[in-house]
Amino acid sequence: EVSLFYRYNPQTVADIGVTFLEFGPGGLAAWPADRLSTWYEQEAGRPQLRFSPFKGWMNDPNGLCKAGDTYHLFYQYHPNGVDWGPMHWGHAASKDLYRWIHYPVFQYPEANLAALGATGGAFSGNAFFDRDGALSFYYTERLPAYDLFKDYKEVQKRMRPDKGLLRPVANALVLADGPEGTTHDIRDPKVWYDGDAGLYRMVLGSSVDGDPALLLYNSADGDNWDFASILYRAPPHFRDGGARSAECPDFFVIDGHWVLVAGFVGYTEAETGRHNLLYAVTGSFENGVFTPYSDQLQELDFGTDYYAMQSFWDGERQLAFAWLFNWEIRKPAGSAYSGELSLPRLLTLDQHYRLLTNPEPGIATLRTRKLEPANGRYTLADGRAVEMRISGKLNGLTITGTSASGETVTLTHSGESLALELSEDDGRITYRTPCRELADTRLFFDRGVIELFANGGLLCGTRRSYRVIDCASLWTSAEDSASVEVWEYKSAYA
Numbered sequence: 001e002v003s004l005f006y007r008y009n010p011q012t013v014a015d016i017g018v019t020f021l022e023f024g025p026g027g028l029a030a031w032p033a034d035r036l037s038t039w040y041e042q043e044a045g046r047p048q049l050r051f052s053p054f055k056g057w058m059n060d061p062n063g064l065c066k067a068g069d070t071y072h073l074f075y076q077y078h079p080n081g082v083d084w085g086p087m088h089w090g091h092a093a094s095k096d097l098y099r100w101i102h103y104p105v106f107q108y109p110e111a112n113l114a115a116l117g118a119t120g121g122a123f124s125g126n127a128f129f130d131r132d133g134a135l136s137f138y139y140t141e142r143l144p145a146y147d148l149f150k151d152y153k154e155v156q157k158r159m160r161p162d163k164g165l166l167r168p169v170a171n172a173l174v175l176a177d178g179p180e181g182t183t184h185d186i187r188d189p190k191v192w193y194d195g196d197a198g199l200y201r202m203v204l205g206s207s208v209d210g211d212p213a214l215l216l217y218n219s220a221d222g223d224n225w226d227f228a229s230i231l232y233r234a235p236p237h238f239r240d241g242g243a244r245s246a247e248c249p250d251f252f253v254i255d256g257h258w259v260l261v262a263g264f265v266g267y268t269e270a271e272t273g274r275h276n277l278l279y280a281v282t283g284s285f286e287n288g289v290f291t292p293y294s295d296q297l298q299e300l301d302f303g304t305d306y307y308a309m310q311s312f313w314d315g316e317r318q319l320a321f322a323w324l325f326n327w328e329i330r331k332p333a334g335s336a337y338s339g340e341l342s343l344p345r346l347l348t349l350d351q352h353y354r355l356l357t358n359p360e361p362g363i364a365t366l367r368t369r370k371l372e373p374a375n376g377r378y379t380l381a382d383g384r385a386v387e388m389r390i391s392g393k394l395n396g397l398t399i400t401g402t403s404a405s406g407e408t409v410t411l412t413h414s415g416e417s418l419a420l421e422l423s424e425d426d427g428r429i430t431y432r433t434p435c436r437e438l439a440d441t442r443l444f445f446d447r448g449v450i451e452l453f454a455n456g457g458l459l460c461g462t463r464r465s466y467r468v469i470d471c472a473s474l475w476t477s478a479e480d481s482a483s484v485e486v487w488e489y490k491s492a493y494a
């Protein structure tokens with residue numbers, strides 16, 4: 001009964017917007033409002049529609065689930081610095097996927113880590129509801145200096161939370177070693193129960209003889225696991241492009257079709273120099289064998305800032321969050337935190353079984369008003385979050401967003417490609433993707449986060465900019481004003 005958490009907090013999430021809870025002498029207690037607003041208001045560049053930790057570093061979303069009527073988000077967290085470090089699981093909860101209550105740190109790294117000064121800890125993993133509805137989490141523990149010949153070892157663990165989802169009560173090692181041919185990179189379990197086979201299944205990101213690969217494990221009880229097969233081996237150009245391992249696998253079913261999602265550590269695309277890309281492929285999964293419908297992987301987002309996507313079934317829909325970061329461009333010093341999540345996305349398939357990701361429809365509840373153009377421009381108050389939506393097909397399009405300081409972000413569709421151009425520390429930078437036809441374009445600006453959805457959610461581009469931290473005005477070349485809608489959003493934290 002996870003709705004128990006309301007025992008600690010008599011208000012509803014809707015009433016309080018964002019709140020921080022911490023353990024006090026009498027149990028969980030909310031921070032006083034003045035202490036809250038300091039954290040939030042000092043950060044001019046903090047996205048208003050997206051989750052961010054109130055302080056410290058975050059990366060991958062973990063353990064996503066809906067328990068009762070509440071969404072729970074766990075995430076890779078280093079509370080003691082704004083850089084990656086010994087990994088904890090941060091925790092937040094929400095009724096609507098936008099307004100979050102921040103909970104105390106859920107899981108700490110093994111106690112000896114701090115003493116070692118090493119970087120290991122509780123790595124990524126998923127939430128799993130057993131047949132009796134009991135929730136547990138599977139995750140990777142990275143143990144530094146565990147093996148004299150390698151600099152770390154990754155083992156898989158199962159963690160059971162207490163009733164209120166406030167702390168783990170039992171962590172058990174369930175898998176210590178990978179099969180022959182893998183390396184010390186073996187992580188990020190995705191576990192589910194396969195009712196047809198009467199088996200628990202686990203997918204891990206790893207490699208096989210130098211190719212990034214996803215490994216399938218089976219278990220009769222969820223605690224003792226046997227290597228079953230290589231679920232998927234990445235095509236050779238990933239290895240050639242520097243990929244050493246697969247990570248953050250997701251594997252889920254939509255309308256009877258199985259979708260595999262993964263990132264490939266170390267890979268750089270030769271033609272474009274892009275890295276940090278995330279891929280999907282759809283297929284059938286029968287008797288433990290995944291048969292992709294295509295030998296091409298689908299690139300999920302062309303912007304390079306959409307990584308470690310994790311999806312979950314909320315009882316009605318397959319939803320996902322991803323981490324907005326690419327390692328290359330660091331957040332400027334002086335900020336209390338680093339790392340944010342994407343908008344929650346709704347996952348569906350198109351008629352060719354390709355994965356479509358679109359904003360979760362509840363985002364519309366945060367709209368405040370529709371803006372009308374003056375002299376062809378839409379002007380925003382106080383750098384509010386904004387969405388420009390252009391319906392229908394377009395032959396050629398430019399959208400320009402300008403910040404209060406005069407920085408611009410430009411989206412251009414011409415001929416065969418779509419380009420997103422903006423300023424980075426080392427000058428203007430352009431992300432380009434093949435695109436013959438552009439239709440139904442939705443572009444969101446939110447304090448430095450740019451998320452584009454087009455062609456029904458098949459074409460997505462996400463960029464986290466630390467230069468363009470607001471959008472003061474928007475302009476588009478789209479002529480038919482009837483098809484252009486611009487919506488201003490309120491802050492989810494207001």
Ligand code: FRU
Pocket residue numbers: 059060076087123124140187188247248308
């Ligand atoms: C991906 C990743 C995961 C790992 C986690 C560690 O961003 O490297 O593979 O579990 O981050 O923080």
